Amino acid sequence: MVFGSNPPPTPAWLLDRLQAAGGAVPFRTYMDWVLHDPVHGAYGSGQLRIGPRGDFATSPSLGPAFAQLLVRQLGEWLLALGPGPLALVETGPGEGQLACQLAGLLAAGWPELAARLELVLVEPNPGMAQRQRRLLAPLPLPQRWTDWAALAAAPVRGVMLAHEVLDALAVERISWDGSRWSQQQVALGPDHNLLLVSGPPLQGWALAELMALELDSPIQPWPSGWCSELHPGVAPWLANAAAGLAEGHLLVVDYALEARRYYTPQRCSGTLLAYRNQQASPDPLRDPGHWDLTAHLCLDTLQQAAVNGGWRWLGCCRQGEALLALGLAQALHGLQDPGSGADLAERLASREALLRLVDPAGLGDFRWIALARGGQGEGLGPRPRFLREPDG
Numbered sequence: 210m211v212f213g214s215n216p217p218p219t220p221a222w223l224l225d226r227l228q229a230a231g232g233a234v235p236f237r238t239y240m241d242w243v244l245h246d247p248v249h250g251a252y253g254s255g256q257l258r259i260g261p262r263g264d265f266a267t268s269p270s271l272g273p274a275f276a277q278l279l280v281r282q283l284g285e286w287l288l289a290l291g292p293g294p295l296a297l298v299e300t301g302p303g304e305g306q307l308a309c310q311l312a313g314l315l316a317a318g319w320p321e322l323a324a325r326l327e328l329v330l331v332e333p334n335p336g337m338a339q340r341q342r343r344l345l346a347p348l349p350l351p352q353r354w355t356d357w358a359a360l361a362a363a364p365v366r367g368v369m370l371a372h373e374v375l376d377a378l379a380v381e382r383i384s385w386d387g388s389r390w391s392q393q394q395v396a397l398g399p400d401h402n403l404l405l406v407s408g409p410p411l412q413g414w415a416l417a418e419l420m421a422l423e424l425d426s427p428i429q430p431w432p433s434g435w436c437s438e439l440h441p442g443v444a445p446w447l448a449n450a451a452a453g454l455a456e457g458h459l460l461v462v463d464y465a466l467e468a469r470r471y472y473t474p475q476r477c478s479g480t481l482l483a484y485r486n487q488q489a490s491p492d493p494l495r496d497p498g499h500w501d502l503t504a505h506l507c508l509d510t511l512q513q514a515a516v517n518g519g520w521r522w523l524g525c526c527r528q529g530e531a532l533l534a535l536g537l538a539q540a541l542h543g544l545q546d547p548g549s550g551a552d553l554a555e556r557l558a559s560r561e562a563l564l565r566l567v568d569p570a571g572l573g574d575f576r577w578i579a580l581a582r583g584g585q586g587e588g589l590g591p592r593p594r595f596l597r598e599p600d601g
């Protein structure tokens with residue numbers, strides 16, 4: 210079955226790979242290549258730019274407000290770990306803005322904590338790591354780039370952040386033809402164009418994962434041609450992260466949906482989107498290696514994988530709620546004060562940035578997921594501040 214129409218030409222490097230693979234590969238392999246190939250991948254080569262003037266914006270790329278609110282939670286989590294060396298681990302730091310802002314805030318507001326804090330960056334894509342090094346070099350905190358294997362050999366105590374990282378892991382695309390589930394593939398068409406096609410019947414882990422979601426409903430059957438995503442990269446990622454953190458918290462912030470909303474028959478083509486130059490496209494085959502490809506996470510599979518991978522699930526909420534609990538209302542109120550030192554234009558811009566972070570139709574709908582390892586109960590401090598009621 211062919212899903213794509215008017216397919217685009219295929220770049221030579223991808224043509225070679227697909228021919229070597231027999232003409233078709235699982236969508237997951239294609240996504241991995243076009244994002245993470247060190248020469249041709251959008252992240253691997255470092256060509257994607259993150260920020261309001263780049264290919265897409267993320268919360269920390271909009272300015273310091275996000276880090277200013279988040280740092281209250283980080284400070285609390287780090288202090289609860291008691292004496293000894295600590296680490297702030299950021300995985301997938303992108304341009305490095307969040308690490309940079311948090312390190313500056315911790316050094317200024319928690320100097321005793323910062324004095325025993327190391328910044329650890331886990332970034333598999335050499336092109337991105339190069340830019341992070343340039344931005345972070347002047348920071349007062351010791352810093353190192355590492356990988357999961359090295360971190361597992363000497364696990365740290367501290368806080369680990371994964372901000373919009375898990376949505377960049379390659380997904381398995383699946384489709385329903387009215388009678389069976391198939392793996393979606395990317396194939397070469399007759400003119401060496403790229404096509405999305407139905408591949409072999411779904412089996413093994415993918416079928417098991419789908420069945421474990423217990424989504425079947427005789428009242429709402431999936432329409433023929435319905436397709437969606439599974440997330441084979443999430444469980445190994447969580448297991449790697451657990452092996453690298455001896456004690457502390459992991460905060461995952463990302464687009465995510467409950468399984469019943471993700472796999473509803475009405476969501477006919479999943480959540481996969483391509484981003485470039487602040488534009489979104491539903492076509493993942495467009496100009497391969499030049500667009501970001503991203504898919505929502507499934508909260509239910511993530512929770513199961515986290516628990517199986519050695520994490521305690523502390524809870525989850527929307528970014529809007531999390532930032533309110535961390536003092537967003539007070540920050541907005543403070544901007545009304547003409548004596549705050551900032552001029553009117555600056556205060557209006559700050560207000561705009563804060564409101565964008567909690568926009569329920571945008572970043573405010575992102576999920577904040579809190580996980581922990583080591584310690585027990587109150588041993589790692591009280592319930593995360595952002596999962597409590599706002600201060601008022």
Ligand SMILES: C[S@@+](CC[C@H](N)C(=O)[O-])C[C@H]1O[C@@H](n2cnc3c(N)ncnc32)[C@H](O)[C@@H]1O
Nearest residue numbers: 252267300301302303333334337372373374377
């Ligand atoms: C969407 S960007 C997010 C950047 C940044 N955290 C932000 O929010 O601005 C995804 C980042 O994750 C990195 N990445 C991709 N796969 C990864 C993996 N398996 N482990 C760690 N980082 C990864 C990418 O290279 C990139 O730096």
